[in-house]
Amino acid sequence: MISGLATPFKSFTQHFSSIDLSYNDLTGSVPDVLATLPKLKSLNISGNKLKGPIPQSLKDKSDHGSLLLSFDENQTSCQRDPCEGNSKKFIVPVVVSIIAAVALVILLSVLFIFHRKRKRKQTEVVNNTTASNKEGFLKSKNQPFTYSEIVTITANFKTGIGEGGFGKVFHGHLNDGTPVAVKLLSSSSKQGYKEFQAEAQSLMIVHHKNLVSLIGYCKEDDHMALVYEFMSNGNLRQHLFCMDDATNTTVLNWNQRLQIAVDAAQGLDYLHNGCKPPIVHRDLKPSNILLSENxxxxxxxFGLSRAFSTDTSTSSISTALAGTPGYIDPELHASGTLNKKSDVYSFGIILFELITGLPVQIKNTEHIMHIVDWVTPMIEEGDIGKIIDPRLGNDFDVNAAWKAVEIAMLCAQRTSKQRPDISQVIAGLKECIGRNDQNVQSEMTSLEMASYSFTLPKAR
Structure with missing residues (x-):
């Protein structure tokens, strides 16, 4: 039996350099197989009830200094002297003890690896959550807001910040404190919205730096709402025409107006040329151009004309979706065909408002005049001073101003074929900014006036 146990014991323990079997109440004799372990440098068998001699092989290793041998002389009756005994009573508990020690090491290793993997996974979840918060706390399109959440977000619709064709807009906060704007659909606007949920979900994945992000929506029974990112500086209309408002006391300077025009054009370009299928806004106006903190x-x-699909019988909603008077493409009235150039016309009107500081419908003592009708004779007179917003004084570049007027007039042509693509408008407006910054004269690049029938005065 001793020889049968010694062989697997040697194979199992051949890599051990230190064995500590002290105070295990082991009985029997010390097996000489321990001396055959090639890497064993230390052996502690003290504190046991061993009998018999210390094997000569272990004694020799200890004497030569290659093995540190520890034993309890008081409990070992034979010590190093020869006496009779049976090593099989010792070798079995030794093997069991070593196997138990190895099993414990393996168990601890497995637990350590499992702990590291779990900790790494938790760290990834935290990092992903933090990244999601930094990017705008966007909820999954498969997790719409409930109406109770909408009530909580808006503090029971406490603070109204606006009202549009679809209902009132309320200021609110998400659970993490991030401000949002909640557009609550009015009770008169809840009929015929067959495609609301599908279109709202599709709009949530439309992202561009010059588009207000749709964070989520609510469609629960008769309750419908849209949740947008909050824009702290309100809308363009407030800054251009509501100067009596205590919150808008600063006049937009010329460079700010050009940059706002570029930003809006870039957002429109993404809707027209970056989305598949293209999205036509259909109701572009200053109140739908919002301004961030900077x-x-x-x-x-954008996209609400598709998100709120209506029945033909709901005339009030259909009228709202057709656009706002003064910004509506005149060709749309005649043909009823909506296309990207309809938005370009609306943009041209907004650009005129930025240039002149006047609203689309100009009131005087006799009648109301459309801004294009008002500006056209001014252009023919060739006096840019009469066109530019007088609140700007002389703080603008004349050449840049003329070019901006030319771009606005091209966008506001009566037929869509005469209007440029919005990508061309962006190039022209950036040239305006370059002229304004550098105060140098350059030739028109992307918009050649010769290709259009409308004649404008040259820059002066």
């Missing part, structure tokens, strides 16, 4: 312009309410 005055970056973003287009709001």
């Amino acid at each position: 005055m970056q312009a973003k287009i709001a309410d």
Whole structure:
């Protein structure tokens, strides 16, 4: 039996350099197989009830200094002297003890690896959550807001910040404190919205730096709402025409106006040329151009003409979706065909408002005049001073101003074929900014006036 146990014992323990079997109440004799372990440098068998001699092989290793041998002389009756005994009573508990020790090491290793993997996974979840918060706390399109959440977000619709064709807009906060704007659909606007949920979900994945992000939506029974990122500086209309408002006391300077125009054009370009299928806004106007804390312009309410699909019998909603008087493409009235150039016309009107500081419908003592009708004779007179917003004084570049007027007039042509693509408008407006910054004269690049029938005065 001793020889049968010694062989697997040697194979199992051949890599051990130190064995500590002290105070295990082991009985029997010390097996000489321990001396055959090639890497064994230390052996402690003290504190046991061993009998018999210390094997000569272990004694020799200890004497030569290659093995540190520890034993309890008081409990070992034979010590190093020869006496009779049976090593099989010792070798079995030794093997069991070593196996138990190895098993414990393996168990601890497995637990350590499992702990590290779990900790790494938790760290990844935390990092992903933090990244999601930094990017705008966007909820999954498969997790719409409930109406109770909408009530909580808006503190029971405590603070109204606006009202549009679809209902009132309320200021609110998400659970993490991030401000949002909640557009609650009015009770008169809840009929015929067959495609609301599908379109709202599709709009949530439309992202551009010059588009207001749609964070989520609510569609629960008769309750419908849209949750947008909050734009702290309100809308362009407030900054251009509501100067009696205590919150808008600063006049937009010329460079700010050009940059707002570029921002809005870039957002429109993404809707027209970056989305598949293209999205036509259909109701572009200053109140739908919102301004962030650093005055970056973003287009709001894009895609609502598709998101709020209506029945033909709901005339009030259909009228709202057709656009706002003064900004509506005149060709749309005649043909009823909506296309990207309809938005370009609306943009041209907004650009005229930025240039002149006047609203689309100009009131005088006799009648109301459309801004294009008002500006056209001014252009023919060739006096840019009469066109530019007088609140700007002389703080603008004349050449840049003329070019901006030319771009606005091209966008506001009566037929869509005569209007440029919005990508061309962006190039022209950036040239305006370059002229304004450098105060140098350059030739027109992307918009050649010769290709259009409308004649404008040259820059002066």
